[in-house]
Amino acid sequence: MPSLSFMDRLSRTGKLYLLAESPDERRSGLYLATMSKSRGADGPAPRDTPDGQVEVVVKFTANYNADAHRVLAAAGLAPALHACIPVCGRLYMVVMDRVHGEMAWDAEERGALLPHTVYEDVRAALDLLHQHDLVFGDLRTPNVMVVPGAGGLASDEGSRAMLIDFDWVGTHGITRYPAILNDELSVSALAVQRRVIMYKEHDLAMLEKFKQVCYPNAS
Missing domain, CATH: 3.30.200 (Phosphorylase Kinase; domain 1)
Structure with missing residues (x-):
């Protein structure tokens, strides 16, 4: 207790x-x-x-x-x-x-693209986890919180991102996905399925999918 x-x-x-x-x-x-x-x-x-x-x-x-x-x-x-x-x-x-902002899912539902800074933060978060041999395993927009930038809006280019769900995180090459797997995570080329072993490559494939809901790099 x-x-x-x-x-x-x-x-x-x-x-x-x-x-x-x-x-x-x-x-x-x-x-x-x-x-x-x-x-x-x-x-x-x-x-x-x-x-x-x-x-x-x-x-x-x-x-x-x-x-x-x-x-x-x-x-x-x-x-x-x-x-x-x-x-x-x-x-x-x-x-x-409690993080004050909005889920990336909310912007996706509105059809609005997220600032590229959000994508950069998500990529940095995955890189950091991978350095510790960890796989996030559930990179979907409901699990990304967008923190407003200096202008106070989640659409600001200075917006930051935080990952907010660590239920599925496991060790690369050892941990398996849960028996209940959201169909949105299907990455057919990498065989992401229920109870299969988790690999860092799965995160990277999901990151490419997440990139589609963000603005491209302006530089």
Whole structure:
């Protein structure tokens, strides 16, 4: 069970509030809470609430690669990670900073192209994971958060990207994809299928697909 000291920092009288607004989005099982600041969080400085606390997203999942999350959070390519704690059986509670922006999926649904800087950040995130022999394995637009640029809009050229889902991350050449695989991940040339072994090349093929929803390099 989580330590009392950590749980005490999850304020709002101990309640968790659904982050999703629509019924479809609620399937994600993401919750919003606030907590006191933690010096031990891995990642960029969080945005404080008016009362000096930190907004966090809480999710419950059977699988999570906290090491991969920490690697990217330290580089500013993922939200700060506060905790990844077993709470019941094989279920983990993951607590991370809430990132203010929009999912790349939202822009894709609008038919809007993302700034090339977003593609560059996603590529850098994959490169960093690959240096640690890790495969992200689920590079889809719902798993990329676009953080607004200096102008305050996600369409700004200075926008940044963060990866936000580490449920499937595994070791190159060892870990297998889950039995439940989203059909959007099908990369026929590389045989990405349920229960097959994960390779870095799969990430690179998915990156090429993601590149199609971004503006080309202006230079």
